Amino acid sequence: MVTTSAPRETTSRESAGHESAPRGATRLEEELRALAGAVPDPELPVLTLAELGVLRGLHVTGPGRVEVELTPTYTGCPAVEAMSADIERVLHEHGQAEVSVRTVLSPAWSTDDITAEGRRKLQEFGIAPPRPTGPAGPVMVGLAIRCPHCGSTETTLISRFSSTACKALRRCEACREPFDHFKEL
Amino acid sequence: MATAALALGDDALVLSHRLGEWAGHAPVLEEEVALANIALDLLGQARSLLSLVGDEDELAYLREERSFRNAQLVEQPNGDFARTIARQLYFSVHQHLLYGQLAAGDGPFAPLAGKAVKEVAYHRDHAEHWTLRLGDGTEESHARMQRALDDLWRYTGELFEPVEGLSVDRTALREGWLAAVTEVVERATLKLPDGPQTGAWTAGAGRQGIHTEPFGRMLAEMQHLHRSHPGASW
Numbered sequence: 001m002v003t004t005s006a007p008r009e010t011t012s013r014e015s016a017g018h019e020s021a022p023r024g025a026t027r028l029e030e031e032l033r034a035l036a037g038a039v040p041d042p043e044l045p046v047l048t049l050a051e052l053g054v055l056r057g058l059h060v061t062g063p064g065r066v067e068v069e070l071t072p073t074y075t076g077c078p079a080v081e082a083m084s085a086d087i088e089r090v091l092h093e094h095g096q097a098e099v100s101v102r103t104v105l106s107p108a109w110s111t112d113d114i115t116a117e118g119r120r121k122l123q124e125f126g127i128a129p130p131r132p133t134g135p136a137g138p139v140m141v142g143l144a145i146r147c148p149h150c151g152s153t154e155t156t157l158i159s160r161f162s163s164t165a166c167k168a169l170r171r172c173e174a175c176r177e178p179f180d181h182f183k184e185l
Numbered sequence: 186m187a188t189a190a191l192a193l194g195d196d197a198l199v200l201s202h203r204l205g206e207w208a209g210h211a212p213v214l215e216e217e218v219a220l221a222n223i224a225l226d227l228l229g230q231a232r233s234l235l236s237l238v239g240d241e242d243e244l245a246y247l248r249e250e251r252s253f254r255n256a257q258l259v260e261q262p263n264g265d266f267a268r269t270i271a272r273q274l275y276f277s278v279h280q281h282l283l284y285g286q287l288a289a290g291d292g293p294f295a296p297l298a299g300k301a302v303k304e305v306a307y308h309r310d311h312a313e314h315w316t317l318r319l320g321d322g323t324e325e326s327h328a329r330m331q332r333a334l335d336d337l338w339r340y341t342g343e344l345f346e347p348v349e350g351l352s353v354d355r356t357a358l359r360e361g362w363l364a365a366v367t368e369v370v371e372r373a374t375l376k377l378p379d380g381p382q383t384g385a386w387t388a389g390a391g392r393q394g395i396h397t398e399p400f401g402r403m404l405a406e407m408q409h410l411h412r413s414h415p416g417a418s419w
Contacts, residue, residue: 075301076229105233106296108303159215160311161222165304169215185303 053113147172194234195255320373342383
């Protein structure tokens with residue numbers, strides 16, 4: 001499922017929890033990045049921030065001083081503030097006195113940034129994972145969306161928007177269960 | 186740059202508030218959620234854009250009506266669901282094309298536009314689908330959708346007026362918008378309005394700070410909590 005379009009400098013699309021550190025990262029930075037990356041997403045706690053692909057960078061700028069770059073899934077995503085607070089707390093607990101979390105918009109986050117492990121966990125949690133977006137645009141209609149409960153591909157769209165901006169609401173025609181689909185962005 | 190950031194930021198902020206007014210009133214639960222989600226995306230854009238100009242809260246809550254630079258289209262009251270959808274169609278097609286252009290450039294709005302254009306694609310998709318359902322629906326929904334398109338038409342010309350600091354190809358924007366809107370409207374068995382797109386009375390002067398009568402009341406509601414309890418937080 002992991003695509004290889006649009007290479008990015010500061011993120012890795014390696015599988016979950018084992019993000020390779022950016023070039024030039026120190027051991028301390030690698031360690032802190034793993035800690036920040038292990039913070040659960042406040043709205044989808046089955047996923048870590050690393051699996052969601054929103055942790056863009058971590059730099060130690062001085063003794064006990066860390067700068068973290070975070071990208072929002074959606075521009076208005078209210079979870080960003082909770083994510084920042086959680087990262088700060090975790091890094092404080094690991095001896096970093098001054099933690100600043102900066103929000104970066106570019107390059108824009110895409111559902112392709114969710115790791116393979118992240119997709120597996122979404123599915124397990126009852127949320128149909130996003131399909132690969134490809135270079136042509138965000139909305140691809142060609143591939144069927146599989147019901148996360150029974151696996152049927154006979155599913156229909158109920159609403160383009162669900163409990164959060166990142167999900168659409170669908171129903172399975174085979175088992176009749178409604179389910180969320182993490183829609184492509 | 187500040188003029189353009191304010192214009193785009195106010196468009197997003199004001200429309201976000203209008204859509205938020207549907208909370209508790211939408212025709213079905215799914216639409217309640219959809220409109221709130223679209224409002225949230227717009228609020229996120231507004232926060233980014235207004236932060237380029239100054240303090241986002243001060244700009245949103247402490248400015249007077251005459252200082253807002255949003256186009257008059259976005260301040261128009263929700264009306265019935267058809268009217269909200271007509272406003273969404275006109276605006277989201279415009280915003281999608283505009284952000285597409287900005288994202289492709291290297292100006293100050295490129296990072297935000299590159300992010301937001303993907304979200305707005307869903308807003309546009311939502312508006313287009315509803316235009317089709319209402320236009321090609323019952324006699325009643327068809328009539329209401331046509332009336333809404335006609336009523337809001339005179340506010341659409343303003344979207345293509347030049348804005349200082351916004352470098353876009355306005356001809357391409359206008360032509361792209363007209364082609365896209367015409368296509369959806371005709372597919373929905375509706376008629377593209379043929380009146381003037383601006384000029385009637387003050388329609389089209391929002392960017393100069395001249396707003397329509399309902400906007401003052403909207404601002405009063407949007408701002409009163411912040412003004413009554415300065416510095417309050419929870």
